[in-house]
Amino acid sequence: IAPARARDSGNTMFSKEFDGGALMLTGANSAAGLRSMPIRYLILDEVDGYPLSVDNEGDPVMIAEKRTSTFVQRKIFKLSTPTHRDTSRIAKDFVLGDQRYYNVPCDECGTLQPIVWSQIKWPKGAPEKAVFVCAHCGHEHAEHRKTDLMCEERGACWVPTSETSRPNLRSYHISALYSPWLTWGECAREFLNAKDDPALLQPFVNTVLGEPWEDRTGEVVDPDSLYAKREDYPLAPEQAVVLTAGIDVQNDRLELEVVGWGRSEESWHIDYQVILGDPSSFEVWDQLDEYLAKRWPHPGYKEGIRITAACIDTGGGHTQAVYNYVRPREGRRIWGIKGQAGWRAVWPRRPSKNNKGQINLYIVGVDAAKDIITARFKKSGPEATGAGATHFHKSLDQEYFDQLTAERKVIKYFKGFKRIEWQKSEKARNEALDCRVYAYAALQGLISAGINLNREVDILEERLEKLKIAESSLEEKTPRISSFTFPRRSQIAQPQRKQSRTVMNPYMQGDWR
Known part of the structure; x- marks a missing residue:
């Protein structure tokens, strides 16, 4: 391979020429790169991560495979970690072989x-x-x-x-x-x-x-069964070390849910609020500001526990109002988000600045979040503990659970490929599910920023243990009065006084001169 000294050296970042051949590199997101030249030996890496269509020209795998058609003795090598059974490219090709x-x-x-x-x-x-x-x-x-x-x-x-x-x-x-x-x-x-x-x-x-993942979260979750699993616990419970909020913007109100998180993402519903008013007015956002500063009594925090992060949806009809609210508050971990369907991580690696509001806009994988959240519904109730356990407070009404389970998973075909999407019926309301998704996204944002839930729980448990030891030692030092009867005045011992003696002042005597 020639030294990379000149533009025509044959040794660039995406092209390596050598005696008898050349190595060409390109990304699956570039249609021009995929069809740039004939290829005899084609290697497609991590095909399950390829987009369904690239530059509106179709499937990137098919585009690349067409480049080998001019060679009779061609070889095509596909390799990948499988993803979802219904949509995995590599799983489909594996069973054909x-x-x-x-x-x-x-x-x-x-x-x-x-x-x-x-x-x-x-x-x-x-x-x-x-x-x-x-x-x-x-x-x-x-x-x-x-x-x-x-x-x-x-x-x-x-x-x-x-x-x-x-x-x-x-x-x-x-x-x-x-x-x-x-x-x-x-x-x-x-x-x-x-x-x-x-x-x-x-x-x-x-x-x-x-192995490809076989998702069972698309099974219908009965809202009545979740309603029956409501619990009575203090707000906020001792095990919750982080609170996040998810805020959904409607035309005439803001709806938000506060969720507490503990070890291994065990969660507790803390509060659900509806702030009525036009989101284009300042009053609504002033009320939200006041609410996000609220504190809940917690045994591990002297002044109570407050919301650590919040996500606000920017995708509705009041995008600019959300931008204006979020921009000066990003330092308080109040983040503007935009949900995007399809397979993608819940929280992006980096935010987007390509928006009119010039805020850090986070593109959230709402489908992945819904997969996780709805799967955890099966692990709810007073007996549920451990990783992903979900707890609902007894104050929640039936309407909340109807909204929480309003969406179903459906399979759609996009240019011949299966695509799994979450959908709701036209008349169903799903604000509660959206708020829960946004609250979960806020948690993932905190984890991406370096917060470790398990470590925070360990710190809190150590703090609570020290408080208990201090309280017990204080009780031991304080004498206890088990039974006491006040004595009568006549029974109270009076202090003995010394008898006084009169001494004549010599200067007052008649012969003092």
């Missing part, structure tokens, strides 16, 4: 088999002792045997499990269970931390097991 899995021989019986999650076992409470158990004889393989198990010299090999739908189409699956850099014990611990929360379990399924 012969579906090969890497099989390893058992040390005891010699049977070839893939290393799958169902055969990873560990003693209760000791995930670090996880082993791979043979599905045929039950022999346990410890972690240190992994490298030898995968050696081809011992018989390990790729085994096809299906007939390919097209000639010369091979498909391979490999998971992190084969990785020399990740132990089975670490996988087991990660699973235990994620198993109760879909928001944590999906990355485990996608990235560790290499």
Whole structure:
């Protein structure tokens, strides 16, 4: 490869020429780059992350594949971490091929088999002792045997499990269970931390097991069942260390919800308010300002706990009014957001400045947030604890839960590709769900800024423990009066007085001269 000294050296950021060929690099978001020149060997990396359409020219994968049509002996290599089963490109291509899995021989019986999650076992409470158990004889393989198990010299090999739908189409699956850099014990611990929360379990399924995520959150959630799980707890509860607010802007009012967050994103409803008035007037925003400064009694905070961050939707008919309110208050973590459907992270890596208000506008992945929130509804009620548990206060009415469950997941087709969207009926109201989504987005904004909920809980618990110790020691030092009867005046001992003696002043005597 020539030195990168001149523009025509053949060595640039996106082009590397060498004897016998050239390496061309481009992004999946550039149609011009994808169709720039004929390609014999095509490598498509992380295809599940590609957009459905690029520059209004169609599917980027198909555009790139067309570049290989001039070569008879072409090769196309696609690889990716799978995402959602219904929309995953790589999962769809995998089942079209012969579906090969890497099989390893058992040390005891010699049977070839893939290393799958169902055969990873560990003693209760000791995930670090996880082993791979043979599905045929039950022999346990410890972690240190992994490298030898995968050696081809011992018989390990790729085994096809299906007939390919097209000639010369091979498909391979490999998971992190084969990785020399990740132990089975670490996988087991990660699973235990994620198993109760879909928001944590999906990355485990996608990235560790290499399997597409099968989403069950689209199942209808009964609002009556959530209403029946309301609880009586103090506002704010001791376990909540961070409060966030989500604010939805309507034509004649502001609606907002305050949510408390604890360890592993366990949440508690704190308050729901409707501020009536025209959002184009100052009075409405003055009331919001006053409310966001409110404090709730909390045993861990002397002056009470207040809202740490808030997200306000800018996508309605009062965008400029929201911009004007947010701009001078961004330092208080009052953020302007805009919801965007489709697959994207709940909180962006960086805000957008491309808006008329010149604020830090955060594009929020509302579909991902709704997936997480609605999945956690199944873990609600007084008995629910741990990661993602959701608690609703007894003060909430039926209308709140009707709005919270007003949307359903539907599958739509966009230029031949499946796309999952959240939709509500035309007459249904969903302000409560929107407010909850925005409050969750505010939490993710705080986490992105460096706040660690678990660490904050540890600090609070340590503070509360010190307060309890101080109170108990103070009680021990203070004498207690169990029974006391005031004595009569005659019974009170009087102090004894010394008897006085009269002394004659010598100067007053007659013979003093």
